[in-house]
Amino acid sequence: MNAPAPVETGYNFAYLDEQTKRMIRRAILKAIAIPGYQVPFASREMPMPYGWGTGGVQVTAAVLGPDDVLKVIDQGSDDTTNAVSIRKFFAKTAGVATTTRTAEATVIQTRHRIPETPLAEGQILVYQVPIPEPLRFLEPRETETRKLHALADYGLMHVKLYEDIARHGHIATTYDYPVEVAGRYMMNPSPTPKFDNPKMHRSPALQLFGAGREKRIYAVPPFTDVVSLDFEDHPFEVQRFDKPCALCAATGVYLDEVVLDDRGGRMFVCSDSDYCASRRADGHRGEMAGDALPAGQS
Amino acid sequence: MYVAVKGGEAAIDNAHALLAHERRGPEDIAEIAPDQIEHQLSLAVDRVMAEGSLYDSALAALAIKQARGDLIEAIFLVRAFRTTLPRFGHSEPLDTAKMAIERRISATYKDLPGGQVLGPTFDYTHRLIDFMLAAGVTPPQPVEAPAERGAVPRVTDLLDGEQLIEAETPRDGEPVGDLTRAPLDFPADRDLRLQALARGDEGFLLALGYSTQRGYGRTHPFVGEIRFGEVMAEFVPEELGFAVPLGPVALTECQMVNQFHGNAEQPPQFTRGYGLVFGQSERKAMSMSLVDRALRTREFGEDVVAPAQDEEFVLSHCDNVQATGFVEHLKLPHYVDFQAELGLVRRMRAEHEAARETLREAAE
Numbered sequence: 156m157n158a159p160a161p162v163e164t165g166y167n168f169a170y171l172d173e174q175t176k177r178m179i180r181r182a183i184l185k186a187i188a189i190p191g192y193q194v195p196f197a198s199r200e201m202p203m204p205y206g207w208g209t210g211g212v213q214v215t216a217a218v219l220g221p222d223d224v225l226k227v228i229d230q231g232s233d234d235t236t237n238a239v240s241i242r243k244f245f246a247k248t249a250g251v252a253t254t255t256r257t258a259e260a261t262v263i264q265t266r267h268r269i270p271e272t273p274l275a276e277g278q279i280l281v282y283q284v285p286i287p288e289p290l291r292f293l294e295p296r297e298t299e300t301r302k303l304h305a306l307a308d309y310g311l312m313h314v315k316l317y318e319d320i321a322r323h324g325h326i327a328t329t330y331d332y333p334v335e336v337a338g339r340y341m342m343n344p345s346p347t348p349k350f351d352n353p354k355m356h357r358s359p360a361l362q363l364f365g366a367g368r369e370k371r372i373y374a375v376p377p378f379t380d381v382v383s384l385d386f387e388d389h390p391f392e393v394q395r396f397d398k399p400c401a402l403c404a405a406t407g408v409y410l411d412e413v414v415l416d417d418r419g420g421r422m423f424v425c426s427d428s429d430y431c432a433s434r435r436a437d438g439h440r441g442e443m444a445g446d447a448l449p450a451g452q453s
Numbered sequence: 454m455y456v457a458v459k460g461g462e463a464a465i466d467n468a469h470a471l472l473a474h475e476r477r478g479p480e481d482i483a484e485i486a487p488d489q490i491e492h493q494l495s496l497a498v499d500r501v502m503a504e505g506s507l508y509d510s511a512l513a514a515l516a517i518k519q520a521r522g523d524l525i526e527a528i529f530l531v532r533a534f535r536t537t538l539p540r541f542g543h544s545e546p547l548d549t550a551k552m553a554i555e556r557r558i559s560a561t562y563k564d565l566p567g568g569q570v571l572g573p574t575f576d577y578t579h580r581l582i583d584f585m586l587a588a589g590v591t592p593p594q595p596v597e598a599p600a601e602r603g604a605v606p607r608v609t610d611l612l613d614g615e616q617l618i619e620a621e622t623p624r625d626g627e628p629v630g631d632l633t634r635a636p637l638d639f640p641a642d643r644d645l646r647l648q649a650l651a652r653g654d655e656g657f658l659l660a661l662g663y664s665t666q667r668g669y670g671r672t673h674p675f676v677g678e679i680r681f682g683e684v685m686a687e688f689v690p691e692e693l694g695f696a697v698p699l700g701p702v703a704l705t706e707c708q709m710v711n712q713f714h715g716n717a718e719q720p721p722q723f724t725r726g727y728g729l730v731f732g733q734s735e736r737k738a739m740s741m742s743l744v745d746r747a748l749r750t751r752e753f754g755e756d757v758v759a760p761a762q763d764e765e766f767v768l769s770h771c772d773n774v775q776a777t778g779f780v781e782h783l784k785l786p787h788y789v790d791f792q793a794e795l796g797l798v799r800r801m802r803a804e805h806e807a808a809r810e811t812l813r814e815a816a817e
Contacts, residue, residue: 197636199536200529200535202533204777205782206779207778207782230787231789235786239462298640323801329794329797346787346790347789348790348792348793370637410792426789
């Protein structure tokens, strides 16, 4: 954990003014009260571009307190450029402690992944959302999609998934995979790979979703049902990898493919860099870790 | 041990240091000062103020310098600064009839009360590169004449006197919306549409306005009037109860007079399209008024058939800070989603191959 940095003068705690934070908190409370429902909010311009996590940053700014410990990940990693940038932003404007350890964090802002380490009660997971509307690519008009949600008319999506099966033999949606929340609203889990969808189901953590450009906040309260859409004869399934992580030998985790050379050499490593590093610290060794242990001991 | 490539804080810091170095350029060339930008590139400053939604020319000039002349980046800087400013109220409605006119032209009347005032304009210049400018020649003193006294009535007010144009009636009691404080909801009323257009991207609105002229939602526009000059902004502090001047604001206003409209109950009347922007930008004000009129299609019971008439399409895409952010976010890593697609395509190709294999075996 890094000690809090002195707060950058000239801006309010966590950048946004208190009135704006109150407005965002109201939207968050409403979102929690109606799980999966997209609450419009007066999204502000932030000092990072739209599409780079402004929704998540505003939600984080609204829920962050001085005693919080913040973790920011992008693609599962704490080290990717945008995660570094957002973590620095809050270290600077809020002076909060930051960490890369999932278990130590009270607030985790994420883009495209849910950490492999199971989340605990009291933690908040803040998702950055580019397109909050699960029906957007089937119906471009907001006036129409709001009607469809009001009527719980989700036939369009079922037809789309059915057409996938008819054309490809299985559902060809690998991320942004739609879910039904608390038996009512269809929700976009943000572009996390569908691998992570089961982690949302009855998670003890509070899950908040912020879409800055589209001006929407939605939420999944702790211990809420989150069910990925499927058909009886084509049940939902997640991606599987043939090999364990080449560095920490973890199985049942999401792996990134790393191209080693131009002759088809590949290695697969944990997308969750903190999970991978802590497993290696615990002595787990994958086949490409330099000091690999003999097989069977990892 | 191989470690997957990461951005790394040091790399980011180095990239930013290099940016600052590139911004400065060769050190044997004098560094540009924000006040030079403010006063010599003032139309760029005007655009940044207009689309940045903040009337502060010194700040806009500094943003242009910081953005290395990338105006959308400068607009973005100004917007992010604007977010942090407290809002203590809103001004009284501006009365553009009381504008201190620098330029005022009408395309519908040859002469009119207040006259045609050409002012500083590129119109009628020959677009020949002026090599004398490179040499730094002092321009001749402009001709001076005493300013006309009294208000200059708006052309649309002249038409309104005869009821030839639809009346512009304020919605009494209803507060004017503010899309920077409340999320935009569709269908949006004209106040919010105009606000979105006023801060919308000049290029996007230009193209949309142009498309209406080429048949994608024709509106038969005439430039009733374009005026540019300063108008006093006034504010009523609660504790005083009367309006006090805050300062002059330079504005370009365009009033389009559009195709008439009438039915069994109403005699035919011209309709309006309105444009208003900070600073001098006739292109933006004109485009805005074309698009404003096109977006009123529903109001007049006409069919929405063209992009410029489609309010969800126009309002959702006219903000260049939103647009540039989302387009450019594609530069961010998308490893995990791409991995998911990669896995699926490989699996589908394997299935495809297996199916062909089965077919081949069946054929043999």
